[in-house]
Structures are given as structure tokens and as C-alpha cells.
Amino acid sequence: MKITLSVNDDAYPLDVEPRRVLADALRDDCGLTGTHLGCEQGVCGACTVLVDGEAVRSCLMLAVQCDGVPIRTVEGLAGPGGEPHPLQRAFSAERGLQCGFCTPGFLMLAAGALERDPALGEEEVAALVGSNLCRCTGYEPIRRAITRAARDHQKGQDGRHLSA
Structure with missing residues (x-):
């Protein structure tokens, strides 16, 4: 087709x-x-x-x-000049990247969720993260990264919109 x-x-x-x-x-x-x-x-x-x-x-x-x-x-996800997306920066800062195999899936899952609701709470983030599998990080760094991206966006510290 x-x-x-x-x-x-x-x-x-x-x-x-x-x-x-x-x-x-x-x-x-x-x-x-x-x-x-x-x-x-x-x-x-x-x-x-x-x-x-x-x-x-x-x-x-x-x-x-x-x-x-x-x-x-x-x-x-990256901006037009190649600058990292706020989620990518947060994953790096919070060490949510171990082997990196699952990272694209988590980034896209989080990007979709945060575009719908940039004020996700910790319980929503935990439920979101529980829908994908990671064998390396124990999920806590991934949860922290998503929460950080949402928090930074709400404070206007991310430099660009989460959906950009």
C-alpha cells in the first residue's frame, strides 16, 4: 500500500x-x-x-x-538548533539514562503525558512510569526526571515549552 x-x-x-x-x-x-x-x-x-x-x-x-x-x-524531541528537550535535560540531570535502551520510550511516554498535563503529580508520574519497563534504573531516576521537567516547566525554567 x-x-x-x-x-x-x-x-x-x-x-x-x-x-x-x-x-x-x-x-x-x-x-x-x-x-x-x-x-x-x-x-x-x-x-x-x-x-x-x-x-x-x-x-x-x-x-x-x-x-x-x-x-x-x-x-x-530536540529543538530546531539541536538543543535538548527539557525532558532530555532532566533525564540527564537525574541520571535516568542507564543503558539507554528504554529511554526513547520513556521520553515519548512522558512527552505525551506532559503535553496533556504539565502539572502531573508524583502519583500520576509513578503510574505513568510503571507502564514501561526498565532493567537498569530502578525507575526512581526516571520518576525524578519527569517530575523535574514538569516542575521546571511550571516555574518557567526550561527555556521552552514541553511540546516544542
Whole structure:
């Protein structure tokens, strides 16, 4: 099927098999390898991207479902000059990055949640973080990073909007 994926404000005209999952199309056809594949069953969350502003497991969504729909991957978080997104800075500051395999999924999950509600409380952040898997950090640094990004944004210290 001929489709066009709109990823990070760029158009990718593709000819894909109807059963091709979005994660494979992003990685193999668009060359955007920041989206990681872990379990390929929608459990780990490493493949999380934003589709029309909603966090989705790209290993479970078909690429044809996303024809013409805005998609944002971890490559689309950095600013136009390459400056890190507030979440990326917070993950670095709070040491929420161990091996880094799960990080793109957590970043996109958090970006979607914070764009909807930049005032997430600690309980909401804990529930959010519990939906993805990490084997290295014990989750506490990831929770601190998301909370820090939200707090810095609320105080106007992040230098840019969380959705920028």
C-alpha cells in the first residue's frame, strides 16, 4: 500500500505491506532508529511514539493506520538548533539514562503525558512510569526526571515549552 508517514514534520512516502508495523516502518523505511524494539508484544514500551499526540506502542500499530497522521519520535524531541528537550535535560540531570535502551520510550511516554498535563503529580508520574519497563534504573531516576521537567516547566525554567 502507498502511504505517507508524517514523522517529526517530515513526509515519508512509502510503499508498505499492509501488515507492516509502525516500528519497522519508522526504523527500516524512514531510517529513524531511535524507536527501539524490545518485546514486540506491546509490553515493554521501548517502541513508544506519539501518534496524533497520543503515546502508542509502535510495535502493535500498523503503519497503514498512520497514513497522513502526525507522528513524533524521539528524534523529534530536540529543538530546531539541536538543543535538548527539557525532558532530555532532566533525564540527564537525574541520571535516568542507564543503558539507554528504554529511554526513547520513556521520553515519548512522558512527552505525551506532559503535553496533556504539565502539572502531573508524583502519583500520576509513578503510574505513568510503571507502564514501561526498565532493567537498569530502578525507575526512581526516571520518576525524578519527569517530575523535574514538569516542575521546571511550571516555574518557567526550561527555556521552552514541553511540546516544542
